[in-house]
Amino acid sequence: MIRVRNLHKYFGRLHVLRGVDLDVERGEVLVIIGPSGSGKSTLLKCINFLEDYQTGQVHIDDESVGYDFQPDGRRRRQRDRRISQIRAEMGMVFQDFNLFPHKSVLQNVMEGPTIVKREPAASVRELAVELLRKVGLADKVDAFPATLSGGQQQRAAIARALAMRPKVMLFDEPTSALDPELVGEVLDVMKALAADGMTMVVVTHEMGFAREVGHQVVMMDRGVVVETGPPRALFESPAQPRTAEFLGKVLRS
């Protein structure tokens, strides 16, 4: 469903992605782990083109993301309208939640379908209330983000992304900004989502989640994929010394 090939990304002279390949199948939960600065978040943002990239290709359902490639191999940036349409099919959840602070929780969740898809407000409201109930925020519909805990904000952000009925959900370290006692409630929502068959790409430091929910785990370091495998194999008998070293450090703590 998602296919990334030989992806290279520079920030100025900094080479953050150095030839990444990645495949995500429909219904699969793919977890990306690795040390800070290894390019995990950047990779995620290249998938929905919040970051552009210099070489390589990203496809979702055989559709190129961000650029059109001509027969002579040259590429042209897609029009904003096209890029926005592709993005609308992917939900994204951010480390810092990024809820819209000037809108209520309900308005946050309704924003995408009403503005982008121009769906009628009445049916969107029904959907939004249902999603907020699913993430356990039925009583916070009219609250403003600033009055919510971090865990509640992140669950609202998940509902906001789901309201677009995305084909895939991208999670960029969704629990890293949370107090430890609030991590569980967000992970529970994500587990329920995975159980419903949602295709998910999750960048996280939560090894328990990776092991329990992940179908595939990708270990990244310094802009490349070091190793890919099912969680049991990768955690218990990593093939690469770099993976073993990293796991040794994070699992000990």
Next chain:
Amino acid sequence: MSYTWRFDVVWSYREVFLRGAAVTAELTAGALVIGLLLGLALGIAKGSRFAMCRVPAVIFIEFFRSTPALVQLVWIYYAMPIVTGLQLGSFVSVTLGLGLNAAAYFAEIFRAGIASIARGQMDAARSLGMRYPQAMRRIILPQAIRRMVPPFINEIANLVKLTTLASVLAVGELLHEAQNLITNTYRPLEVYSALAVTFAAIIFPVLLLARRLESVWRIHG
């Protein structure tokens, strides 16, 4: 040394102040409209990733911020007809000149306000599939404008006072009317004092409104 204050003389000419105040308000309003619209465009252009948008905006802004407003008005009223053959009336010249000048300052406020809204808000809006103008209008600007209100009010207060420059082009705003009054009454101290009070009467409600808005927005996050 004794000086007899004769504010009663000024009071008997109060209509002159009302007339001047009306012109001052019109000049301010006109310049404000030009300044806000052009300033928004310039502010967005200055934050653009395209040099083609950014460079002209920067040149405009820095030019108008680094030359005296008085000279800008003289250019538009006296020099532009010589160079281009286009002669604007004095009222229009002042409105346009102050509008362009205000735009340069407003642009900086818009740019800083937009930049202060974290990149994450734009990312979130874009990730929902919003196009750039939608994200600007619905997500970024509503938040940015709240942060812009205090510096905006400063600029508006400055703008009201800048309209006194119109007296140089013989536009009948407050200062010009006051100066005429002085030549009739020989009461400069009283007239200038009354002038200050009149300006305060115009500007103070604006400051009050700003404080009001800030406290309302503080409640609604």
